[in-house]
Structure formats: C-alpha cells, structure tokens
Amino acid sequence: xxxxxxxxEAAELVEIELDVRDLNMRFTPRELRLxxxxxxxSYSQIMADETSxxxxxxxxxxxxxxxxxxxxxxxxxxxxISITNTGELDPTIAPPGATSLSSAAxxx
Numbered sequence: 447x448x449x450x451x452x453x454x455e456a457a458e459l460v461e462i463e464l465d466v467r468d469l470n471m472r473f474t475p476r477e478l479r480l481x482x483x484x485x486x487x488s489y490s491q492i493m494a495d496e497t498s499x500x501x502x503x504x505x506x507x508x509x510x511x512x513x514x515x516x517x518x519x520x521x522x523x524x525x526x527i528s529i530t531n532t533g534e535l536d537p538t539i540a541p542p543g544a545t546s547l548s549s550a551a552x553x554x
Contacts (some may be wrong), residue, residue: 460525460526461525461526461527461528462506462509462510462525462526462527462528463528463529463530464502464505464506464509464527464528464529464530465529465530465531465532465533466529466530466531466533467533469493469501469502469505471505471508471509473489473508477489477508477511480519481504481519484518484519484520485500485504485519487500489504492504502527502529503519503522503527504519506522506525506527507519507522510522510525
C-alpha cells in the first residue's frame, strides 16, 4: 500500500467490512472532536439519528483508524462499506424450534 506522509489515500481503501458489533465502537476523545469538527454533529447525535446513514460512515471511518489508516472522514465517500454479522446467535432471541405435531396435537 502506498502511503503519503503517514496517510492512506481513499482510493486505496476499496472496502471496509463492518461487523454489526462494530456499530457499538470504542473511541477516543480526539476522535469525538474530529467527528464533531468534520460533521458538525456529535457522535451521539449521529448514532441516534435513525433517518441518516451517517452512522455507518462514521463507524467505518473509526474502523479504518483501528486498522491503522489515517483518512479524513470526507474521503470515505467512495469506500464500499460492507456490513456482516459474524457473531454467534443469542439463544435467548433465536426463533423457537419446530414443534412436534404429535405432541402438539395430543391433549392427554
């Protein structure tokens, strides 16, 4: 990957894969300030706004920082954001299994 003064050009970041768990990210105070400076809104406002998809861009931008890439939020415009769910299923929210017809039909 070609780097320029420690920054990665946006064209080099073709795709960022986010797991749904990445949407609940950790961040630094500096990143919070950068988000506000670059968007005019706080991280909390962006993540709470159900009418905007900016939360996906911000989450992908934070992940690029975790992956060691120094890219401006505005340079994320042409980066493909792929959202996956690799986490294990929570058995408390999984749909119920099929019920045996014979046991469901018998009433004793």
